[in-house]
Amino acid sequence: MKILVTGATGFLGSRLIEKLDGLNYIDAIIATGRKIRKTHFIESEKIKYILGELSDEKFVNKITSEVDIIINCASLSSPWGTYSDFEKANIDTQNNLIQASKINKIKKIIYISSPGVYYEFKDLIDILETSPLPKKFVNHYAKTKFLAEELLKSSKIPYVIFRPKAIIGRGDHVIVPRLIKAYDDQKLKIVGNGKNLVDLTPVSNVVDAIILAINNEDAINQTFNLSNGKPIKLWEVINYVLKKLNKSKVTQRVPYNIAYFVTYINELISKIFNFGEPSTTRYSIGILAKSFTLNINKANDILKYVPKQTTQEAIEEFLEWYKVSQEKES
Numbered sequence: 001m002k003i004l005v006t007g008a009t010g011f012l013g014s015r016l017i018e019k020l021d022g023l024n025y026i027d028a029i030i031a032t033g034r035k036i037r038k039t040h041f042i043e044s045e046k047i048k049y050i051l052g053e054l055s056d057e058k059f060v061n062k063i064t065s066e067v068d069i070i071i072n073c074a075s076l077s078s079p080w081g082t083y084s085d086f087e088k089a090n091i092d093t094q095n096n097l098i099q100a101s102k103i104n105k106i107k108k109i110i111y112i113s114s115p116g117v118y119y120e121f122k123d124l125i126d127i128l129e130t131s132p133l134p135k136k137f138v139n140h141y142a143k144t145k146f147l148a149e150e151l152l153k154s155s156k157i158p159y160v161i162f163r164p165k166a167i168i169g170r171g172d173h174v175i176v177p178r179l180i181k182a183y184d185d186q187k188l189k190i191v192g193n194g195k196n197l198v199d200l201t202p203v204s205n206v207v208d209a210i211i212l213a214i215n216n217e218d219a220i221n222q223t224f225n226l227s228n229g230k231p232i233k234l235w236e237v238i239n240y241v242l243k244k245l246n247k248s249k250v251t252q253r254v255p256y257n258i259a260y261f262v263t264y265i266n267e268l269i270s271k272i273f274n275f276g277e278p279s280t281t282r283y284s285i286g287i288l289a290k291s292f293t294l295n296i297n298k299a300n301d302i303l304k305y306v307p308k309q310t311t312q313e314a315i316e317e318f319l320e321w322y323k324v325s326q327e328k329e330s
Helices: 011-020 057-063 083-104 140-153 175-184 203-214 234-244 256-272 282-289 297-303 311-329
Strands: 002-006 028-033 047-051 069-072 108-112 124-127 159-164 222-226 292-294
Touching (some): 002 011, 011 028, 069 083, 083 140, 175 311, 203 297, 222 297, 256 282
Parallel strands (some): 002 028, 108 159
């Protein structure tokens, strides 16, 4: 079996090909991305890195010509940006992969989407794959990920869609590092009552779920939530991480309504004067203040997905890696 992994030079993609490389039934892995981080490069005879843009139809036709399955981890993931940028990165690239798959008779596309498609500015608890979606998506990222899902569903190509919640672990350059940076910039405050529950998902468990879907016929044309299934208090985790990094815990609070209003004004100013991404967005305020957890019974039942790594283990794994990476940079 030959597999194409897009976004292979990113956090999830690099951890995925690391695991795929050790599977006997995988004969070859085409790993594609825009650039390669040294920390995410894996040296193996089985892995072939090809750098390029998924927006380039000829490039996509080339990299899909000799593979059986596509695992699409590529995405523009940000709470801020123009719609055209997200459309190009998340929808147009998906369309190119679909068209190339039809030409090259790809057997299956596994797509890494986002639970951001569910998001509204309220507590969301135990959300199912069939839960009603908001009338208006929270940002361009959520909207384009949903439209990319719909594009795949209508393609008649066998698919599996995953919506993993807040992926963490060794190699995370986004979720936990953003919180640490906000703290270092003195912009991290407890929003609301500080008791909100969240799901965090170890990257190794997401990788396991993807691998379970490769040969599972019952998973075809299904959408799955992914998390560890054990919600935790967000601010307890944040303060634990800060403590382990020898930083003081966050104690200063700001009411949710005030934080939301101020951030809304900042967003307007940034858009009007083209200042770029503001230091905080309404989406980030919502994530810091509201509970957001997923129901993973479907993945448990169909994929036999059982999270192996605990959230605490993933946090410790991240901290060990982060400390070493910071020492190398200093």
